[in-house]
Amino acid sequence: MKNKITLKELAKLLNVSVSTVSKALHDSPEISPKTVERVKELAKLHKYRPNPVAVNLKSSKSGTIGVIIPNIANTFFANVLSGIEARAQKAGLQVITYISNESLAREQQITEMLTSGFVDGVLIAISEETQRKKEYEHLFNLVDYDIPVVLYDRVNLDLPVDKIGIDDEHSFEDATRLLQTRGIEKIGIATSIHHLGVGKLRITGYRNALKDEKDFYIANSSKPDTLREKTRKLLVEDKVEAILCSDFESTMLVYRMAYENKIKIPDDLKVIGFINGDVARYLTPSISYVEQFPGEIGEEAVELLVDRIENRVAGKPPINKTIRTKLIHMESTGF
Amino acid sequence: MKNKITLKELAKLLNVSVSTVSKALHDSPEISPKTVERVKELAKLHKYRPNPVAVNLKSSKSGTIGVIIPNIANTFFANVLSGIEARAQKAGLQVITYISNESLAREQQITEMLTSGFVDGVLIAISEETQRKKEYEHLFNLVDYDIPVVLYDRVNLDLPVDKIGIDDEHSFEDATRLLQTRGIEKIGIATSIHHLGVGKLRITGYRNALKDEKDFYIANSSKPDTLREKTRKLLVEDKVEAILCSDFESTMLVYRMAYENKIKIPDDLKVIGFINGDVARYLTPSISYVEQFPGEIGEEAVELLVDRIENRVAGKPPINKTIRTKLIHMESTGF
DNA sequence: CTGAAAGCGCTTACAG
DNA sequence: CTGAAAGCGCTTACAG
Structure with missing residues (x-):
């Protein structure tokens, strides 16, 4: 039905000029209250909506x-x-x-x-x-x-x-320090985004908190298989006590690999991830995470x-x- | 820098009319090859892009x-x-x-x-x-x-x-029948979207496959607490052998509640959910799901x-x- | 082959 | 208080 009505058509129906209609619809003080009312009434009746494309062209x-x-x-x-x-x-x-x-x-x-x-x-x-x-x-x-x-x-x-x-660097620096205050020293990090700026900063934060460079344990790869292998090493061979995960993939991977290797979370391994709360809270066990808002x-x-x-x-x-x-x-x- | 150049400006620079420029840019046969070339060259030089708003207004x-x-x-x-x-x-x-x-x-x-x-x-x-x-x-x-x-x-x-x-009804009818062919009879369904059209159809599909109305076990609520309680009943009291979950929330909830109640998946309970593969494959155990493409x-x-x-x-x-x-x-x- | 004119649907400075 | 005119940036039928 209704091919949209235009200003021009409205003007014709009202026997006034297009400018008058336009001004009336914008409540211009130039226009008499009576005219404003007439115009608005008809506009409402016909459900007039200004064509946004035309308005944009002007502005x-x-x-x-x-x-x-x-x-x-x-x-x-x-x-x-x-x-x-x-x-x-x-x-x-x-x-x-x-x-x-x-x-x-x-x-x-x-x-x-x-x-x-x-x-x-x-x-x-x-x-x-x-x-x-x-x-x-x-x-x-x-x-x-x-x-x-x-x-x-x-x-x-x-x-x-x-x-x-977000405060990428602080987020993991604080998380690392928190773990340390709980007596956990051997902390690793897993990441599939180490080549992204945000990934680098998260790693830097973790590193800042370390007391010694030899405490640096990282599993980093954007290739799933490689990340899996490096993570396995961290968990099974290095036996880190806690691990920070910088993104969804690494968090889920660590969660899954702990299960596959019968590593108990949180008893044998503490985990802090970057993951959405709607997933985190349903995991078994639920996973602590950095909320990014x-x-x-x-x-x-x-x-x-x-x-x-x-x-x-x-x-x-x-x-x-x-x-x-x-x-x-x-x-x-x-x- | 560059306030976008317009057709008119281009025309002035070339000493031709706006129409000629417009036609030339559209490879109109009306325009001489030489002119077309001149126009296009200058247009490229100035990185001319037609204003989409104006084009839209015309069309x-x-x-x-x-x-x-x-x-x-x-x-x-x-x-x-x-x-x-x-x-x-x-x-x-x-x-x-x-x-x-x-x-x-x-x-x-x-x-x-x-x-x-x-x-x-x-x-x-x-x-x-x-x-x-x-x-x-x-x-x-x-x-x-x-x-x-x-x-x-x-x-x-x-x-x-x-x-x-999607084929909501078939998806769960087929899933139910498949479980039945494996000798599983006591099959329940969990859903937080029973009031949505797609939810109703999934329930209908499940129901279609049941041999007897007394085999109908459902946990349905859009309120998390109620759904949790009804699901608990299905898993712990009714002890269903398998459960279909019609959406993300119910899938994750069932997964989590099996864990909380020490019900082993898949040994004690088979689970089929509606969930995204990127989450499903990382769960422990990984969860079978209906891929919706x-x-x-x-x-x-x-x-x-x-x-x-x-x-x-x-x-x-x-x-x-x-x-x-x-x-x-x-x-x-x-x- | 080129250009002037009309028009897409609006807004607004200007004149009356 | 109202309207004619110009203009936003383009396209296209029409005239030359």
């Missing part, structure tokens, strides 16, 4: 923001998106979602699109491949085009834009972006925000 | 599709989104994401927005509250506005639009929508597609 805004997500199957990013959507909603912005699947080429393709002015700003978590190859030209290009950019989560990059991440990261990211888009912070140097994580104790630490 | 298309997701933290929906994004990308469509958080009010707000013409079409999985209250007017309204709609996953609703879901659901949904948008199926009656699920055996069935 040279798109009313949308873009979000680049490396991997949506990762609950962390899914929850960040949730925060982004909620906050954008309040600001009246539409969220256009792009998934890079950790691919540099795809990320380049996306940023290339975005330079054509589809969006008023972009939130980006850099893909794994991009970080590995240190190929950032497409990101600088976006900045050159004067498109506001905010980096979230994976912020370890020298781009002059606002950033919001992804929803807040998403909301804050949008706030930073909106400030830039609306030029509230024009010319101001880039802002760096850090969300404080929280260690949530479940059964796997046994405290 | 009265927005070049975007909307996706309403009930709960993005659910990996199933996250993976559907991934499929949607990939397929939309190919079609040159932008994906605007809306998250209803299972709320009717939010869903109404979203559909209300969408009637103003932000998008060329919408993919919807109906929120839980919407289904519970059977409040569908806002969806019919969308259809009245001639906005193409495709329902995905939660398709149990008499709306005259294309739909794509969320990525394909997303891709197919976009395909149906694009066909409607481009009017390739104009006037044709709604299409109903069903994706066949697959039972993936892990340790929890012990076969």
Whole structure:
């Protein structure tokens, strides 16, 4: 039914000009109350909605923001998106979602699109491949085009834009120290993201807390089989008393391998992971984890972006925000 | 830097008209090869990109599709989104994401927005509250506005639009029969989504396979505490030999409660869940599950929508597609 | 082969 | 208080 009614059609029906209708709908003081009322009544009757595309063309805004997500199957990013959507909603912005699947080429393709002015700003978590190859030209290009950019989560990059991440280094430094105060000395770390900025920082945090370099036990690989073998070594041969896991894969792998090798958590092995609470609490035993507050990261990211888009912070140097994580104790630490 | 260059500016630099530039960029046969070349060269030099908003205004298309997701933290929906994004990308469509958080009010707000013409079409999985209250007017309204709609996953609703879901009923009917052929008779079902269409169908499938109504053992509640108590009864008092779990929550809960009550999986209890493989395979023991192919659901949904948008199926009656699920055996069935 | 004109649906400075 | 005109950046039928 109803092909959407336009301002022009409304004007004709009312026998007034298009400008009058437009102004009336915006409650302009120029228009007589009587006219305003007539216009609004008919507009309501016909369910008039201004065509957003036309409005955008006038204002040279798109009313949308873009979000680049490396991997949506990762609950962390899914929850960040949730925060982004909620906050954008309040600001009246539409969220256009792009998934890079950790691919540099795809990320380049996306940023290339975005330079054509589809969006008023972009939130980006850099893909794994991009970080590995240190190929950032497409990101600088976006900045050159004067498109506001905010980096979230994976912020370890020298781009002059606002950033919001978590306290990766502290999270594991604190966790390590906590274990030490409980008399645990032989602590290892498992990671499949040691080549990512956030991964490096988590390792650094763990390392900072060590009393001696010989206490450094690491299982690191982005290849599942290799990580499995290295983790086995840590658990079975080195017999670490506790292990920190820097990401979902390593956490689940450690959990599973303890089971396979009949290592009792938390009696023989304490575990602290980076994992979502909705999974952690159902595990057997439940796994203590670092809560990252992804929803807040998403909301804050949008706030930073909106400030830039609306030029509230024009010319101001880039802002760096850090969300404080929280260690949530479940059964796997046994405290 | 570079405030984006426009057609008009390009035309001035070249001393030709705007129309000529536009045509040249579209390889119009009306324009001389020489001019085409000159235009394209300068366009490339200035990295000219047509303003998508202006193009959209002319074509009265927005070049975007909307996706309403009930709960993005659910990996199933996250993976559907991934499929949607990939397929939309190919079609040159932008994906605007809306998250209803299972709320009717939010869903109404979203559909209300969408009637103003932000998008060329919408993919919807109906929120839980919407289904519970059977409040569908806002969806019919969308259809009245001639906005193409495709329902995905939660398709149990008499709306005259294309739909794509999974074979919910068969999935659990087959699973139940399979357990029976292995000599297991006392089979229960746990569900936190019995009030959703998909949940009802899964229960129906299970029920279809039962030889006798007295074999019907169910733990159903959307309240965690109640579900926990009912599940405990099934496992500890009724001592079912196998249990089907219709969703993530019930699967994880059963897994956890078996542990708490020292019930051995799969020796004392076989388990088949609805859960994502990336979690299932790491559990101890790993849990057999119904693979739903969320990525394909997303891709197919976009395909149906694009066909409607481009009017390739104009006037044709709604299409109903069903994706066949697959039972993936892990340790929890012990076969 | 090129360009002037109209138009997509809106907003707003300007004139009356 | 109301309206004609210009313009946002593009496309395209029409005239030359």
